Every structure is written in C-alpha cells, then in structure tokens.
Amino acid sequence: MVLVTCLALLLWQGQTTPQVFADAAQALQANRLPEAEAGFREVLRREPNNLGALGNLGVLYSRQNRPALAIDTYQRALRLVPNEPGLLLNLGLAHLKLDDYTSAKPLFARLSTPQARELHAICQLQTGEVAAATAALEQLAPTPAVYHFLSLAYVKQKDMPRAEATLAKLYAVLPAAQAHYLEGRVWYDAALFDKALASFVQSGNQLETGKTLISLRRSAEAAAALRRALAENPNDVEAQYFLGALLVQENDPKPAIPLLTNVTTARPDLWGTHYYLGKAQLLLGNAKAALPLLETAAKRAPEEAPVHYQLGRAFQALGRPADAKLAFAKVAKLQRQANNESIMMK
Amino acid sequence: MKPQPKGKPSGLPFKSRFTDVAAAAGLTAPVIYGGVDRKDYLLETTGSGVAFLDYDNDGWLDLFIPSGARFGTNPPEAINRLYKNNRDGTFTDVTMKAGLARQGWACGVAVADYNNDGFEDIFVSYWGQNVLYRNNGDGTFTDVTKEAGLVLPGRHWTTGCTFVDTNRDGHLDLFLSTYVDFDPARIPKPGQNPNCNWKGIPVNCGPRGLTQGRFFLFRNNGKGVYSDVTKAAGLGEARAYGLTAIAADFDEDGWPDLYAACDSVSSVYFRNKRDGTFEEEALPRGVAVNEDGMEQAGMGLGVGDYNLDGHLDLFKTHFSDDTHILYRNDGQGNFTDTTKVSGLGVETRYVGWGAGIVDLDNDGRPDLFVASGAVYPEIEAKLPSYPFKNPRIIFRALPNGSFEELIDEAGPGIAAAHSSRGCAFGDFDNDGDVDILIMNMNEPVSLLRNDGDPAANWLKVLLTGTKSNRSAIGAQVRVRYGGRVQVQEVLSQSSYLSVNDRRLHFGLGAVKTADVEIRWPSGARQTLAKVEANHLLLVNETGGITGRLRPPFVR
Numbered sequence: 001m002v003l004v005t006c007l008a009l010l011l012w013q014g015q016t017t018p019q020v021f022a023d024a025a026q027a028l029q030a031n032r033l034p035e036a037e038a039g040f041r042e043v044l045r046r047e048p049n050n051l052g053a054l055g056n057l058g059v060l061y062s063r064q065n066r067p068a069l070a071i072d073t074y075q076r077a078l079r080l081v082p083n084e085p086g087l088l089l090n091l092g093l094a095h096l097k098l099d100d101y102t103s104a105k106p107l108f109a110r111l112s113t114p115q116a117r118e119l120h121a122i123c124q125l126q127t128g129e130v131a132a133a134t135a136a137l138e139q140l141a142p143t144p145a146v147y148h149f150l151s152l153a154y155v156k157q158k159d160m161p162r163a164e165a166t167l168a169k170l171y172a173v174l175p176a177a178q179a180h181y182l183e184g185r186v187w188y189d190a191a192l193f194d195k196a197l198a199s200f201v202q203s204g205n206q207l208e209t210g211k212t213l214i215s216l217r218r219s220a221e222a223a224a225a226l227r228r229a230l231a232e233n234p235n236d237v238e239a240q241y242f243l244g245a246l247l248v249q250e251n252d253p254k255p256a257i258p259l260l261t262n263v264t265t266a267r268p269d270l271w272g273t274h275y276y277l278g279k280a281q282l283l284l285g286n287a288k289a290a291l292p293l294l295e296t297a298a299k300r301a302p303e304e305a306p307v308h309y310q311l312g313r314a315f316q317a318l319g320r321p322a323d324a325k326l327a328f329a330k331v332a333k334l335q336r337q338a339n340n341e342s343i344m345m346k
Numbered sequence: 347m348k349p350q351p352k353g354k355p356s357g358l359p360f361k362s363r364f365t366d367v368a369a370a371a372g373l374t375a376p377v378i379y380g381g382v383d384r385k386d387y388l389l390e391t392t393g394s395g396v397a398f399l400d401y402d403n404d405g406w407l408d409l410f411i412p413s414g415a416r417f418g419t420n421p422p423e424a425i426n427r428l429y430k431n432n433r434d435g436t437f438t439d440v441t442m443k444a445g446l447a448r449q450g451w452a453c454g455v456a457v458a459d460y461n462n463d464g465f466e467d468i469f470v471s472y473w474g475q476n477v478l479y480r481n482n483g484d485g486t487f488t489d490v491t492k493e494a495g496l497v498l499p500g501r502h503w504t505t506g507c508t509f510v511d512t513n514r515d516g517h518l519d520l521f522l523s524t525y526v527d528f529d530p531a532r533i534p535k536p537g538q539n540p541n542c543n544w545k546g547i548p549v550n551c552g553p554r555g556l557t558q559g560r561f562f563l564f565r566n567n568g569k570g571v572y573s574d575v576t577k578a579a580g581l582g583e584a585r586a587y588g589l590t591a592i593a594a595d596f597d598e599d600g601w602p603d604l605y606a607a608c609d610s611v612s613s614v615y616f617r618n619k620r621d622g623t624f625e626e627e628a629l630p631r632g633v634a635v636n637e638d639g640m641e642q643a644g645m646g647l648g649v650g651d652y653n654l655d656g657h658l659d660l661f662k663t664h665f666s667d668d669t670h671i672l673y674r675n676d677g678q679g680n681f682t683d684t685t686k687v688s689g690l691g692v693e694t695r696y697v698g699w700g701a702g703i704v705d706l707d708n709d710g711r712p713d714l715f716v717a718s719g720a721v722y723p724e725i726e727a728k729l730p731s732y733p734f735k736n737p738r739i740i741f742r743a744l745p746n747g748s749f750e751e752l753i754d755e756a757g758p759g760i761a762a763a764h765s766s767r768g769c770a771f772g773d774f775d776n777d778g779d780v781d782i783l784i785m786n787m788n789e790p791v792s793l794l795r796n797d798g799d800p801a802a803n804w805l806k807v808l809l810t811g812t813k814s815n816r817s818a819i820g821a822q823v824r825v826r827y828g829g830r831v832q833v834q835e836v837l838s839q840s841s842y843l844s845v846n847d848r849r850l851h852f853g854l855g856a857v858k859t860a861d862v863e864i865r866w867p868s869g870a871r872q873t874l875a876k877v878e879a880n881h882l883l884l885v886n887e888t889g890g891i892t893g894r895l896r897p898p899f900v901r
C-alpha cells in the first residue's frame with residue numbers, strides 16, 4: 001500500500017482532481033483496489049467534501065471487508081447529503097456485515113425500495129420485533145430469501161406448522177442443496193442446532209456443518225468439518241477463522257496462527273481474529289507478540305470484556321502491573337455495566 | 347467453554363465404591379426446599395449445605411442438615427436437623443432435644459468453636475435472619491445471635507458464611523456473602539422478563555436481573571460479641587451474587603484471605619493486607635473468571651492441593667453448559683486456569699454445586715468430587731436432555747497429573763440421580779477413608795459410605811488450638827510422603843455452603859510413614875517426623891501430639 005501511494009503521488013503530480021478521480025474510479029472498476037484507494041484518498045486530500053470520492057471509498061472498503069472503515073466513510077458522506085438513498089442503503093449494508101441490526105434498521109426504514117423493505121424486515125426480525133417483521137415479510141413478493149426469513153419468523157413465534165409449510169416452498173423453487181442450506185440457516189438462527197446440523201449435512205456445506213458442530217460443543221467433529229471446508233476451498237476465510245478460533249479454544253494454538261493470520265489480511269476489521277491470535281500467542285508464552293494483537297482487538301471491540309482480560313494478562317506477563325490494573329479495571333467496569341443494564345427491579 | 351472429547355479410559359482400577367446408606371442409617375426425613383415440580387422463585391432453587399461436626403466431642407461425626415421451606419403451606423417437617431452418630435452406622439435425630447428445630451429458608455452452615463469453650467458452635471445463614479447457635483456442652487444449643495451482635499439490619503439472603511481469624515488474635519471472626527436482593531412481591535413471574543427464561547422456556551427469574559448481594563465481615567471481640575467491620579475492612583463496596591464463602595491463606599503470608607464463589611459474575615478474592623483491611627484482587631490473581639475472561643456461575647468451592655506442590659488450589663463448580671474450573675496456585679496467591687489440561691473439559695451436562703478436592707481412594711493423589719442437580723424441574727418435560735436429577739461426578743486423579751471422569755465406575759451412590767446441592771466430606775464410620783454427605787432437594791440426604799482399598803494407607807490429623815482459635819480454623823498442615831507434599835487447611839466452610847470433617851485426611855497410597863508440618867494461625871510451627879500411617883493424630887498447639895488413634899479412634 002505504501003509503495004502504491006508513493007508511485008501514485010508521482011503520477012498525480014500535474015493531474016487535475018477530476019483526472020485523479022477518473023483514474024481511481026477506473027482502478028476500482030478493474031478491482032485494483034489499493035490503487036483506487038490511494039486515488040480517492042488523494043481526491044479527498046484536495047477536496048475533503050468530495051461526495052463521489054467518499055461514496056466510492058465506502059464501496060471499496062466494503063469490497064475489502066473493512067466494514068468499520070466503510071461505515072465511517074459513508075457517515076462522512078451522509079453528513080453532506082443526509083437523505084441520499086444509495087448511501088443510506090450502503091451504510092445499512094455495512095452495519096449488517098458487522099451483524100449490527102440495530103444500527104442498520106433505521107437506515108432501511110428511511111428507504112422505500114423492495115430491497116430496503118426486505119432488509120428492514122430482517123433487521124426487525126433480528127432485533128426482537130418478530131410480529132412486525134412477520135407482517136412485513138408476508139407483504140413482500142415471494143423470493144427464496146423472503147421464504148427463508150419468514151420461516152425463521154414463524155419459528156421464533158413457535159408457529160412450527162407455518163414454518164414447515166414455508167420451508168417446503170423453498171424446496172419447490174430451489175435445488176435441494178440450496179434449500180437444505182437455507183433451512184439449516186433457519187434452524188441455526190433459531191438456535192435449534194440439532195435440526196440445523198441435519199440440514200447442513202444434507203446440503204453438503206462443510207463450513208456451516210462445522211459452525212453448527214461448534215455450537216453443539218462437538219469440537220473434534222467441528223474441526224474435521226472445517227478442515228473439509230478448507231480442503232474444498234483453501235481460501236475460505238470464514239472456515240479459516242472458525243477453525244483457527246476453535247483450535248485456540250482447544251489449547252492448540254500453533255496450527256491456528258497461520259489460519260488466523262490469513263484472516264487478518266482478508267478481513268482486517270474483524271476484532272475476533274486479533275483476539276484469538278493474541279490469545280494463541282499468550283498460550284505459547286509469547287506475551288510480547290500477543291500485546292499488539294490484543295491492543296488492536298481492544299481498539300476494535302472496546303466493549304468486549306474478554307479482550308481486556310487477555311490484555312491484562314499480557315501486561316502481567318510483560319511485567320507491566322500498572323497497565324494490567326487498568327485493563328482489569330476496564331473488565332470490571334464492563335461487567336458492572338452489563339449487570340446494571342439487566343436489573344429488572346429498580 | 348466447550349466440552350472436550352473424553353478420550354480412552356485409563357484402564358486403571360478405582361478401588362473405592364460408594365453406596366448410599368442414608369436410609370439404613372435412619373436419615374429418612376426429606377430436606378424440604380421449595381416446590382417439587384415447579385419453582386416460581388430463585389429462592390426455591392439454590393438449596394442448602396450440610397455439615398459434619400462432632401458436637402458432643404465423642405470422636406464420632408454427627409450431622410447438621412439445614413432446611414428450606416415452601417411457599418404457601420410450609421410442611422411442619424421442614425426444620426433444620428441435628429443427627430447424633432450412634433457409632434454403629436446409624437444416627438438419631440436429636441434436633442428437638444438440642445433446641446435446633448427452626449423453620450425458614452436456611453442456606454449455609456459454618457461450624458467452629460467461636461467462643462473457645464471446647465465445643466463446636468453452629469452458624470446458619472438464611473434468607474431472613476441468620477442464627478448463631480452456641481453449643482452449651484450438654485447436647486443443647488442456645489440461639490445467641492442477638493447478644494453476639496450478629497443481627498443484620500434489613501432482610502438479606504445470606505448464603506456463604508465462614509469463621510476465620512482475620513487478625514490472628516485467637517478469636518474467630520465471621521465472613522458472610524449474600525446472594526441477591528430478593529423480595530418475592532417485587533420479582534417478575536416466570537417468563538415476564540428475558541432473565542426469566544431458559545432455553546426459551548419460562549422459569550423463575552435471576553440471579554441476572556436482580557440486584558447483587560454484598561459481603562460482610564464481623565470481628566469477634568474475644569468475649570463472644572461481634573462488631574460489623576465490613577466498611578473499615580474494605581469489603582463494603584464489593585457487589586456480586588455471592589454463594590459459598592471460604593477463608594484460607596492462599597498467598598502463604600500467614601494471614602487468611604477470603605474468597606467467595608459468585609454466580610453469573612466474577613468471583614471475589616479479598617487479600618488480607620495484615621492491617622485489618624482487605625483488597626479485592628480476583629481479576630489480577632486469575633480467580634475471577636475463566637481463562638477466556640468469561641464470567642461463570644460459581645456455586646461451590648473445593649480447596650486442596652490437587653497437584654501436590656504444597657500450595658492450596660481451588661476447584662469451583664458451575665452451571666450446566668459450562669465446565670467446572672480448576673485453578674492452580676503458584677504459592678503466592680496467583681492462579682492459572684488448568685481446567686482443560688487437567689481433563690475436566692469433558693463434562694458440561696450438569697449444574698454443579700458441592701465440590702471437593704479430596705483423596706477418595708487413598709492413593710495419595712487428591713481427586714475431585716461434584717454434587718450436581720438441575721434448578722428447573724419444569725424443564726425436563728420439554729427438554730429431556732436436561733433432567734432435574736443427575737448423577738454425582740468423581741474426577742479421579744491419574745498418575746500423569748490429569749483427571750478421569752468416573753460415574754458408574756465408582757459405585758451406585760455416585761451413579762444415583764438426585765437434584766443435589768451441598769455436600770460434606772468426612773469419615774462418619776471412623777474406618778480411615780472419606781465418606782460423603784449430600785443434600786438432595788425435597789428428598790432425604792444421601793450418605794455415601796466409602797468402601798475402599800484396605801491396602802491403601804492414610805493419615806488423619808485433628809488439631810486443637812490454644813494460642814490460636816481452639817478449632818484451629820486456618821491452620822495449614824503439610825504432609826510429606828513418598829517424595830510428595832500435600833497441604834490442607836482447616837476450614838469452617840467449603841464445598842457448597844457446607845462443612846467438612848475438621849480432621850484433615852491425607853491418603854498415602856503405599857507409603858507407610860509421613861512427615862507432618864503444622865503451621866498454626868498464631869504462626870507457631872510444629873514438625874512431626876516419621877508419623878506412622880493409618881492413625882488419627884491428635885495434636886495440641888502447645889502440647890504436641892496428645893494421641894495416636896487407630897480406627898475406630900476410641901479415646
């Protein structure tokens with residue numbers, strides 16, 4: 001990236017801003033993402049409020065699986081044009097990449113396209129507004145995605161006959177493997193892991209089978225399924241992540257490190273990767289290597305008490321008791337907050 | 347924490363078998379604790395501890411069983427009970443004669459001679475008012491709570507309670523933990539709140555969502571009167587869902603530290619600063635959470651030296667879908683979670699309560715024990731994989747330092763399914779092994795008689811303090827045998843809200859002599875070389891060995 005920037009700076013000398021923008025847009029279209037990023041950044045250096053550069057940079061970050069940066073960029077753009085539908089949609093989608101349905105929901109609510117209405121209903125479903133989500137999904141044109149989420153809505157309402165009937169429609173419109181996969185997702189999202197496992201096994205999807213086996217606490221089988229997923233597709237980032245994390249949790253950190261390192265390159269925003277890598281290094285007695293990883297994880301996920309706990313342990317191992325004390329104080333504060341939020345008898 | 351595969355059985359024989367002899371021993375009264383088929387309130391779920399004590403100083407363990415109650419119509423038989431050991435394997439209910447009949451929601455029990463008069467007294471924690479019973483020495487007890495200054499203002503749900511000589515003046519202070527601010531009139535009904543559901547099924551609410559309890563420290567002025575020094579001692583700010591309370595010198599500086607297993611939140615560790623104050627240090631010392639930094643539902647505590655390095659380790663039991671946790675102590679009060687490497691990750695099915703680090707087969711390696719039982723009887727009908735009654739669990743120590751789970755292999759008393767809570771470890775039949783007394787919800791207690799390997803050797807030590815408190819609470823005994831060293835400490839509460847035999851028991855395996863080192867709470871030390879195995883050693887703080895008794899330890 002540094003090299004690309006240096007070369008680009010030489011090229012941009014004497015170029016007008018529209019020319020730099022056009023080159024960056026061309027690079028984005030050709031999927032030359034580092035070059036495109038450098039170009040849009042140069043445009044923004046010259047014109048901080050260049051809407052096109054902000055929007056394209058957001059798209060670029062999303063494509064790079066850097067949703068936190070994408071969110072920040074779209075938010076900057078929306079400060080300039082608060083009601084721009086494309087930006088609202090893209091910002092919502094970036095939140096969804098982080099499973100943040102609560103932040104995404106009001107954004108989709110401001111849009112009226114069928115896609116936005118579907119996404120809004122999904123957010124309602126995932127944030128506990130099950131009845132409203134069901135009503136909204138029932139109004140939408142039937143698609144496999146709508147059948148999928150409608151089935152989930154019925155399961156959450158404990159209306160199993162309607163759930164089963166809706167799932168049956170999936171099998172009518174999709175090949176069996178895809179239908180099994182979507183059915184598995186329904187059961188998985190409803191935390192009915194035994195049913196999910198049966199569906200995923202039938203779908204032949206090793207990644208989802210592995211994830212479900214983790215939820216069922218069948219670690220050895222989960223690791224085997226995830227290894228099969230990686231044998232099918234060695235670049236499957238999600239399989240690398242889950243297998244790496246599982247191995248760390250099973251006290252087998254060495255083989256986890258290359259897997260998780262790959263994930264940090266592909267998904268640099270994912271705090272969990274840094275966390276598990278840091279924990280792996282701690283397990284190997286390498287607190288010095290663990291520390292920057294855990295510090296990154298703590299920056300990305302400041303509200304996650306386990307991250308600060310491992311950070312505290314790393315500081316202890318490095319003989320930095322004052323820093324450890326601060327990290328543990330943060331753990332205690334987060335625990336207190338979580339408990340206070342749950343109090344039902346004020 | 348995910349369960350781990352069990353792996354191949356070791357194939358090594360476990361030479362102890364446990365049989366429930368409660369009915370034959372005359373222990374047939376059920377321990378009433380809330381509803382049988384459904385429990386609308388958290389208070390009905392947590393049950394109580396049990397105690398082994400020798401209230402009449404005849405050398406045979408008697409039993410004290412606290413009782414709960416029932417909302418609505420409380421059965422008249424729902425009373426605390428004292429059973430006298432008849433020295434023939436049976437017990438006689440002497441509750442009425444002893445003056446200990448009392449109804450209410452009793453939770454924990456602590457036993458020690460708080461007034462140093464030679465007789466063991468009983469403290470019982472309650473939802474409501476706690477009670478201190480002074481042993482009159484004639485088979486009767488007197489409620490002295492008020493005159494001892496132990497009435498707590500307001501209504502508390504006290505659970506953990508342990509006598510401890512925090513300032514080493516020879517007089518036993520009292521450390522208490524409370525669970526939640528519980529008012530049945532204000533608590534939502536099952537299903538009314540996200541904290542009142544479990545796996546999608548409406549259940550009683552809590553502890554999450556209820557206001558956390560606190561901790562109390564009462565100092566004994568030496569004349570049988572206590573003052574509340576909680577705030578001055580630095581315990582006033584801590585809040586948690588506190589359950590079992592223990593006191594032991596974990597950092598080996600000669601001063602007892604305090605620890606409480608806490609449900610659903612970080613457990614607490616109060617380091618004794620030797621000036622009458624304490625500092626809460628559970629997180630930096632590694633005993634607040636598990637190695638992932640996750641809070642766990644701490645219930646019971648075993649204290650012992652599982653890895654035979656001469657330092658007191660901790661074993662804490664938790665809710666189902668989580669493992670119990672084993673913490674290794676480095677001798678300076680810093681702990682490492684060794685659950686996975688010790689092989690304990692294999693079991694997450696049951697809710698664990700009573701806990702012990704105890705050598706059950708006298709092979710010289712302390713084993714782990716868990717009394718288990720679910721909390722929601724109404725769940726089983728909908729989720730058969732979560733039965734209300736569960737077997738007990740033994741994690742037997744293997745020669746390689748890890749543990750192997752045994753259930754059926756350890757006898758019918760282990761495999762039998764009950765919804766158990768507290769348990770106590772002690773040798774009720776004075777035959778040289780460790781038996782187990784277990785509280786079962788709305789059933790009679792279990793008394794698991796241990797029938798072990800007669801070839802395996804052991805040593806018991808009973809201490810009497812003179813400068814230190816008479817019960818020797820806080821004394822540490824290190825026994826060296828066959829190249830091993832094992833430490834134990836005299837405690838007045840552990841397991842789950844329970845009290846173990848005050849005679850410390852060391853399995854010795856094939857070894858026939860041991861060296862014994864005693865560190866008294868006063869700081870005095872005694873070393874007893876080449877003590878012959880298979881004896882109960884009676885040791886006085888100033889007088890040294892006053893008796894060496896063979897089973898059945900007749901004085």
